[in-house]
Amino acid sequence: MAMVLEFFVERFLLKITNFAAGEICKVLCVREEVETLERRLARIKGFLLTAEQRRHVDPATDTRVRELKDVMYDADDIIDLCIIEGGSLLKSRASTTFAVCNPSSSQSSSYFGSIKHRYEISGRIKRLNDRLKEITEDRSTIPDVENVKIDPPHRPERSPGTPSIEVKADIIGTQIEGAAQNLINSIVEISEKPKCVVFGIVGMGGIGKTTLARKVFNDERIIQNYPIRVWLCVTKKYSETDLLKEMIRSVGGNVEGAKSRAELERKLVSLLSKNLLLVLDDVWSPEVWEDFLKNPLMHEAASNCRIVITTRDENVARNLGDNVHHVEKMDEECGWELLWKTVWDNREKGDISRFKEIGTKMVQKCDGLPLAIKVLAGALRSRRSTMEWEKVLRSDLWKMKKLDENVLGVLFLSYEDLPSHLKQCFLHCSLFPDKADMYRKDLIRLWVAEGFTEENGELSMEEIAEGYYEDMIWRNLLQVDPTFVDGSRCTMHDLLRSLAQSLIQGEGVYVSDLQSLNSDPLTKLRRLSTSNIGERIQLPDRIVEEKCLRSLLIFDSPRARTIGDDLFKKLRNLRVLLLNDTSIESLPKSIGELSHL
Template identity: 45%
Template sequence: KAVGGLVPRMLREGKKKVDVFAIVGAVGIGKTTLAREIYNDDRMTENFPICVWVDMSKNLSELDFLKTIIRGAGANVGVTENKEELLILLASALSKRFLLVLDDLESPSIWDNLLKDSLGDGVVRGRILITTRNEEVATSMKATIHHVDKMDPESAWALLCNQVDAECNSEELATLKDVGIKIAEKCDGHPLAIKVIAGILRSRGNSKAEWEMVLNNDSWSMCPILPEVPQAVYVSYVDLSSQLKECFLHCSLYPEEFPIQRFALVRRWIAEGIVNARDKKLLEESAQEYYVELISRNLLQPDPESVERCWITHHLLRSLARALIADESILIYGQQKLNTSLSKPRHLTLCSMENSLDGPISLKQQMGLRSLMLFKSPNVRAIDLLMESASCLRVLDLSKTAVEAIPKSIGNLVHLRYLNLDGAQVRDIPSSIGFLINLQTLSLQGCQSLQRLPRSIRALLELRCLCLYGTSLSYVPKGVGKLKHLNHLDGLIIGHDNNAPEGCDLDDLKALSELRHLHIESLDRATSGASALANKPFLEDLYLSEQAPAIENQEDLEDKDETEKEEKEGQERSNGQCRGDESTKASEKIWNELTPPQSIKKLVIKNYKGVKFPKWIKGPKLGDSFPSLVFLDLENCMSCTKLPSLGLLSQLQSLQISNADSVITIGSEFLGTTVLSSATPFPKLEVLKLRNMKKLEEWSLTVEESQVVLPCLKSLQIQWCPKLKALPEGLKHVALCELHVEGAHSLTEIKDLPKLSDELHLKDNKVLQRISNLPMLRSLIIDDCSKLKHVAGLDALQHLRLVFPPSTETFYFEELVIFWSVAFPRWLELLIQKCKGLRRFELQCGLSLLRSCLDGGKNWHLVQQIPEVRIISCDGKRYFRYNKSRRIYETNAQSEE
């Protein structure tokens, strides 16, 4: 209801260029939630091309505040540190209608000192939405105020039900309403309190006795730790097991503005000794369960953009966690002075540090420090003091720093269990690392300057995770097989770049029976041990790659005349064919002997040089070989002429095939169908991507009449397949939601897809002429398809977006040159006239065509029929915005300047 009332008020045009709105209410009452719903509302995103969210609880400096807005608006800040220059950039960045949200604003000073003069009299209209606990802040900014009050009992009960059971089993929950209402009343109408209590109830099941135990919990009457934190939040914390309590408190060691990476988090929990092994599970598996439970209890919130990241759900929860762990942890920003008497912290988090770690707190005094994590400190280089003093460290995170040399004294940190150097500038790892006998995680991912590992790495017998992907290593020393506790091995390089015996071989993997994740590179350098994968019963993620093929410098080729090129190619064919055949046979032999286990869920095959795919990924028994495979990526298998029968993979949900340069046709062999088989090909496939298949000409999905093909496919992407002549006819039976076709330069038409529903995106298809019979399609995006002549049969179309690149001066329709600077082509005119349900039209084009859409222009009679229109020039400087129902007509394209 609040969203329904506020959004229309914010959209209504007033006398001011920039109107301020405020959501005012007590802490934890739902101000941020309401602001987020408004921010994400389709009506707001449609009317405000620029939307920026700023979390004011982060105590940003004036300069950082301005930079945040400028970057959020999509502009470049550069290197300036001058406030006046940033204010100029701010005005330039907000060049279109904008929505700026300032969440948790405590003072009007930002408005008075920075925004009032810069935006108040701006040319472009905008809205500023603030959330605040202090009504005086809103009043001083002359904001239109919306108060958020506590939820009434029925609304609170409805929220509780929704959080406990998203599917709302109303009959079952109705029997719990009397006790549920009492619990909701104890939450005092606070949405946050209701959500965390719902997390407890969800873990107890829909049992009235269990709910009454929560209602009568003694923690409700305990003295509050922080007066601003609802008691229900503390009740939720008390209900956690001792391990979950420590896991939750550990999350508060991260700076508030940084997302928490799941992979690193669970391994830090293990390094701290928080996680207990249970039911013969790996520690990592138990830790994953802790992670899932904290999310289920609404204490951690997954990042909507990535399942691999999360945040503490609310700043009140973070405040509680910081208060509970205050006796043993410190978080410092830059040269911030400490306001604490804590002399011997166990956990230290440093953010935005300069080149040295020894600043606001002397590391020489921190003998009992157990964890040290650095964030946003790319200039830190000196870490010698750390190695000399912090001998009790268990967790050390120096990722994304400028540290180049790891001192030999690192061997003194014998208690260290977690060492993260991801993205650091480390050039060498000292052999003294072998003294870290308790080390469980060593992550060197993205250390591009790292060129060698010491042999002593094989002495790290407790190592459970080794990440080497993205380094400049040419080999990994032999002896990895001694690390029998490894369950995650990423970026293992096989062999040596000059065939020296020091490099590890596949034989080193035979003893690693606990592996869950294995990433192997330079597989073509293997000389033995191809059967090493046979005893990996728990392996789920497998990445297999040979060395990437060498690519001759294009400039060198262009400098040679044709005769030289022909002579060189002839010599290569005669002299290199034998070597190529030998290399191909050797590659096929190694791969054929690998035999991955049936436990595999994710498989990546990259740079395979064989002509035929390995025997274990083809043939009629493929489904039996990989009964659990969910994700498959075939990349750079450039010599294979036929694709395997991947349709036999019964659990496959995502398939990506790229750079299969030798595949000319995809037929029934891809589906795995036979006359004797009635099985459904690809029964669970949801996403299919075909990319950069240079020779692909034909693709068919022909099956028997009684068979169904691709019953679950939702998204199909075909990109850079320049010889593909037509889409498979069988697609007409597939209930696609999204179809993306790009760079298909032989495709002349897209037709007869009666079940395609959500979106068709067409880009850079040079000979595409016809689009027809897509009766359920709601959104059509066309970008640079200059030969298009006919678009019809789109009866359900609601959204149309067209992009005409600046390089396109004229387009050809029915053998006539029609200048876009004058009029729309006939197909577009007919489409607009016939699609009565078209609600939104977007166009990016040249300035002349843009002006032809204005009132009085040649295309105005078409444009004015559409409820909402947005047109922008190719350079982004001129625009036209029209909303029929709300009588909005805005443009800056009339001027010749």
Template identity: 35%
Template sequence: MATILFSFAGSCIQKLQEIITEEAIQIQHVKQELSDLQQTMMQIQCFLKDVDRRRIEDLAVSNWLGELKDAMYDADNIIDLAWFKGSKLLGEQPSSPSRKLTACNGFPLVSCFSTILTRRDIAVQIKSLNKRIERIAELGTKFKFETEPVASVSDMRKTSHLVEPNIVGKEIIHATGTLVGMVLDHREKKAYKIGIVGTGGVGKTTLAQKLYNDHRVKGSFKKQAWICVSQQYSPVGLLKEILRNVRVNQEQGESVGELQAKLAEAIEGNSFFLVLDDLWESDVWTNLLRIPLDAAAQVTTVATTRHDIVAKAIGVEHMHRVELMSEEVGWELLWRSMNISDEKIVHNLRDTGMEIVQNCGGLPLAIRIMASVLATKKTTEREWRKILSSDAWSMSKLPPELSGALYLSYDQLPPNLKQCFVYLALYPEDWVMHRDDLVRLWIAEGFVEKQDNLLMEDIAEDYYYELISRSLLLPDPLHFDQDRCKLHDLIRQLAHHLSREGCFFGDPRLLEDKNISEVRRLSVVTDKDMVVLASVKKQQLRVRTLINPYTFSIIDVLEIFGSSPT
């Protein structure tokens, strides 16, 4: 929580810096109160950096952080409220000089008293909040937190252009050749299925991509399609995606049966190569695709899955298991991914590098991510030893499937990028995210730190490409300018874990079991135009961001039933 609050405090401080001299604030005479709030939050932020660095997990500190989180959410709200109220007051000012004769400080007499009350109300709220946060800051001193200067994103060394994204291990190269041979040897067979099986992050998708993009495979099939299935797949959505791959238009409101018929017609008499990436259930094949695919003259299907039983259930003729990387191959992947060309440096860093690879547990994903982390450091044994000795490797309370290497990659991000990364938890599994959408949303959320003479959009784009360079965002291979991206499912799981106390993704009906007052960002998974939050008091709502990622729009209607009228 300290990491998230540290970043959030930075956003509030930046917001205060931007609005404190605006006319909308001046008119309410609350500049001094907001300046005091800014100073207190800067002190709090320095405390939070030390809490994050020391990874304190004491119960008293956790309670302190919880109280601080509530206060900072209220601070963010009141900052916006002050700006909104001030802007509204400015809009009510008379433009005619003659009207000012019957006005109080430029306001008509009928609204004079309400204007004064508005100013007083905002000032009282800010003063009360200042006292509250000052008390929390005083409690922080009792924990003997140290204060450190806060670095900005612009102070951090970037990884851009340091990591080569197309480097793969020798096993992948060898396996690609083997599987291409199998596909070509069976292209006369009516139907042929290959299963690529292995644990998460081991390189199944990378191998499938190499196979899919091989020029010999492309030249052997009339039509191809790559589909990410995921755990919460939509039958209609999946069929539509296949049809898009084979360039067939769909109409709104078409049923599963109608889409299956369209697919059968599109591939009838043709050879068809299909990849089903991240398959969790055999029903996708047996109930959805088996019959329409039978219309093809020849169809070869490649399915990647974590589970042998799924591959067997769809009837694969060959099952290729992707094993964990050996330390030697992992070490080569590490230094090649960093584009280290000096043999002397490779030799000098070998022992330390091998220890880092061991900590990655043989997972190519973790090794790649560590290469991205190391690319931000000097290429010396001392710097690598610092990374190796980080206690982020042994971070407690992580889900068992998340390795310390994944958390360390997050831990090494500058504050603003941490917020941008955690924000990605609002998107569904295997969702293709658009760069321009993320840029606009990050700016709107206040995550983007101003830099002299640079447009906010350009700075946010730098954030986007930096997350790609750090292997936390995966560019969509179908778009060469990297304007679309996805999250690996393990990386998405990390984002969900980090955001669990402030974000909610899913069916809003499940919010009955979650304290709505703790939710800051709500991503609604529904095809309904009206979202119902049952048994929620309006005063409890602290949701800052409400989106429906499937339509990428604000919900048309948010109705709160069971609310108190006050």
């Protein structure tokens, strides 16, 4: 996950100010170097945000920002080390004083060893100051350009403990509503004679394919005609057995005892005693149906089924059948309707006609894509004047061209509209696997562990992080799973995930195969997320040798049973460890030596 410099420096300055004024700094004899570091960081605050934005269009600025982040990570590690080591010195202060008076004492070597350690820490801080001085003196690479960030919104405060997430039907435009009814009619009215019929929904990313499929999936007529309904998200690198297991569980079955594909197929067929509607969301290859699911669903013992697939590739849909529906871009009127419905929701609307001209111009910039319009609406929700809307319309961030080619400028604009703590949370979500369900409780724990929460005397860290979760939902950057009425499960659209990944810049990454991890000499990986690990958790030599990893997240690795003791001995800066869906029963003793964890 990429560090947001503005947030990190602000938080670090508070930490280092408190440290410089404390007893530990005095004991370690590093106050002079620490205060120098504090002054230099305070001087660069003014252009940090500008540099973060400019880095995406200027390679020289990007290099300097990477170097600054590297310094900040190292500085944070050193100050934490000072706090830990200094605390130990304070505890042993009385005994070391005795050792000075009695050189023959066995503790004298410990005393002189601590002096050597102080010099080492002081030297590391001095070298950091030298690096920071070299970077910041070259202002030509980080000039004081105009700050193009739109003003941060001021969202009305929520009462603590009052849930603000209301799970309800997704807001859709009349265009998608009409398309959904046509597709539902086709599915319900088609002859019962064909055992399986495939319907394709085709369109570019963000155009509303999943929204349309969800509307069909939850329709009352569909529920009446198809008692068994299953929704499967299909990733590019899907596992046949995992998809079969998920489908079996979705229809109320148990996968215990079935390991092979043939065993799972037989179990699935035995459960399909009633009509089935199956949605395969985001299909990239026709093989998922032709070579895999078609066999059990066409079995003579299975009931009739209707398959709805969503895909960006028309060839995939055509290969599966003739019932193909193309999702069209929204016209201006439908786009404006979707925008104002999402912005005002059920609140007092007032006179919205004065916003329509500006809003329609912004809808045009969204290229008729519902996702872009909804994310834009999330940034506009707290803006109650036409002047504020005009500022958004004129923002240079619409023109951002240097990001991933699949990322729209409006998505980057909405990201830049976030306060720095929410930027961190948004970027962190890209560490989850593609199409992963994210649970509120997991995100809250991770965000607190990562240090993203800003202290508030009235609320606990967990309550603050829960507010961040609600803000992300409110801004349409995370989508609540409608089957969870309490809003506790969500997903992130793959276009938003692509944006987050494009902003990571090598600091954090999710990889499904550790062997495919690319090496970037300009950065040191700080956060690593992966899945489908084998029996023993091992990391690439490059990661271990750098000794910079702060977070290690392991997902969906039921085969993983052991962790090498030497791994934690080398990853001394590890602060966050997540072992999700593994078979690990015990951790090596060396984990107790990780002082940051």
